[in-house]
Each structure stands twice: as structure tokens, then as C-alpha cells.
Amino acid sequence: MAEKPQTGGPAAGPSKGDIGRRVAARRQQLGLSREDVALRAGSAPGYIEYLEEQTATPGMGFLLRLADALETTVTALTGGGADAPPGSGRAARRPELVELAEDECWALLGTHGVGRIAVAGRDGPAILPVNYLVTEGEVAFRTSREARPGQVAGEEIAFEVDHIDEAFSRGWSVLIVGAARSVTDQDAVQELERQAYSAPWAGGERDLWIVLAPDRVTGRRILVRDAPAPWDFR
Numbered sequence: 001m002a003e004k005p006q007t008g009g010p011a012a013g014p015s016k017g018d019i020g021r022r023v024a025a026r027r028q029q030l031g032l033s034r035e036d037v038a039l040r041a042g043s044a045p046g047y048i049e050y051l052e053e054q055t056a057t058p059g060m061g062f063l064l065r066l067a068d069a070l071e072t073t074v075t076a077l078t079g080g081g082a083d084a085p086p087g088s089g090r091a092a093r094r095p096e097l098v099e100l101a102e103d104e105c106w107a108l109l110g111t112h113g114v115g116r117i118a119v120a121g122r123d124g125p126a127i128l129p130v131n132y133l134v135t136e137g138e139v140a141f142r143t144s145r146e147a148r149p150g151q152v153a154g155e156e157i158a159f160e161v162d163h164i165d166e167a168f169s170r171g172w173s174v175l176i177v178g179a180a181r182s183v184t185d186q187d188a189v190q191e192l193e194r195q196a197y198s199a200p201w202a203g204g205e206r207d208l209w210i211v212l213a214p215d216r217v218t219g220r221r222i223l224v225r226d227a228p229a230p231w232d233f234r
Contacts, residue, residue: 020052022077026070027052040069073165092169092224100219105174108161108219109134112197115161117141117212121148131200132159133192139176139212140183140192142200150208153182159212174219176212183209 027037027048034048041048042065050056058066060074067074100108109115112133119126128149130141139159143149157180162173183189192209200206 018079019056019058019077020054022079023048023066023070024052026072026077030071032070037066037069041065071163092222094225095170096223096225098221098223100172100174100221102217105176105217105219106134106137108163108172108174109139113161114201115139115141115159117149117152118158118160119148119152119155131198132161133195133197135192135195138214140209142196142206143208143210144204144206145208149210150182152180152210155180156215157212168224170222170224172219172221174217176214176217178213178215180210180212183211 023037027034032040034045034052037043038045038048041062043062051058063074063077067077070077112131114129115132116127116129119128126148130143130149132139132141134140141149145151156177159176160173162171164171183192189209
């Protein structure tokens with residue numbers, strides 16, 4: 001049954017943000033059609049279209065299903081807590097911490113995203129965010145030659161990506177450890193530029209590519225058995 005937008009009186013869910021824009025952006029990021037999202041969320045494609053293009057205030061029940069369908073959270077969809085640190089909710093009932101197989105780790109990383117690298121420096125260890133892409137079983141990111149991430153060639157570094165589901169207090173994390181190298185071959189640089197989903201969010205002159213060749217790939221997931229199944233590795 002198609003969801004009906006609520007009119008009149010207070011909304012049943014959280015205060016409305018730009019939900020339609022966030023739904024459309026997340027759907028496109030996952031490469032899903034409106035029909036795909038509707039099937040996952042138990043709704044109708046027409047309502048997904050309405051939600052993306054018109055002003056609507058869905059109820060909390062539908063928002064939870066929609067967030068699960070889009071592999072995100074209600075907070076992210078509604079724009080609430082944009083500057084709040086993740087994981088501020090309470091622990092779920094009877095959670096389980098499980099190890100992930102290596103193929104699951106790579107699948108969760110996807111083809112691109114934002115992760116963190118851990119490096120050692122003169123001022124001590126540091127953890128820095130980077131835009132990354134996955135190519136041929138390696139992780140690559142762009143940086144500047146003057147920045148600390150641009151000086152890690154020949155060193156062992158750690159790279160981490162995670163996802164937190166605030167609605168159900170569950171999530172996953174993937175850790176990759178290995179040797180870093182700078183890419184100097186211009187053909188290889190051009191191929192990485194071609195594959196890159198986006199320029200670095202931080203902007204500036206970031207024309208040095210660093211590639212991490214993994215020696216160890218590990219991951220963990222917090223499972224909540226009575227929560228709706230996530231769409232990655234249900």
C-alpha cells in the first residue's frame with residue numbers, strides 16, 4: 001500500500017528537513033531506481049517520486065523502512081544531528097559482534113567513499129579523513145605533497161571505513177593495513193583520475209595519488225537480530 005503524506009496537525013516523525021533531496025541523492029549514490037527503493041521499503045514508486053519532488057512529511061514507520069532501504073539512518077534522511085558525533089544513541093537489545101569475511105569487507109567498501117588513514121608523524125600519531133577509491137584490490141586517495149598523507153610512501157599505514165546505523169544501534173567497520181606507495185607513472189595517474197568519483201572534498205592542489213596495497217583486511221559488524229535486515233549481506 002502506498003504511503004500517504006500527512007497533512008494537518010503535528011508530524012508523527014521528526015521535524016522535516018529537505019528529505020526529498022537527501023532521498024534522491026542517496027538513491028543515486030547507491031545506483032537504485034525509484035522502483036528498487038519502493039520494493040525495498042514496501043511502498044509504491046509513485047510515492048517515492050512524490051517524496052523526492054514534492055514537500056512531504058512521512059510518518060516514522062515509513063522513515064525507518066526508507067532509511068533501511070537506502071542503507072542509511074532516519075537522522076541522515078531528515079537532516080537532524082548533522083553536526084552531532086555518530087553513535088549517540090543507546091545500545092540495542094542483545095547485540096552481537098561478528099567478524100566479517102574479506103570479500104564482505106571489500107563489498108562494504110564499495111568503489112569509493114570517505115575513509116580515514118592512520119599515520120605516524122613527528123608530532124605523534126594522527127588519523128585523517130580522505131576521499132578514496134577502490135581499484136584492483138587496492139585503496140587509492142589523492143593528497144598534496146606537503147601534507148602528512150602525501151609523505152607516507154614506503155610506510156605501513158592503516159585505513160578504516162565504518163558505517164553507523166543510529167536508528168537500530170548497529171554498524172560495521174573495515175580495517176586495511178599495508179604498505180603505501182606514491183603513483184608516478186602518468187598512465188596510472190590518468191587511469192586513477194578517470195576512475196575517481198569526485199575531486200577531494202577538501203579542495204586545493206591535491207595531485208598526488210597514494211595507493212595502499214593491503215597486507216591485512218579485517219572487519220566487524222554489530223548485529224541486532226530483531227532489527228530489520230540491512231540490504232548489504234542480509
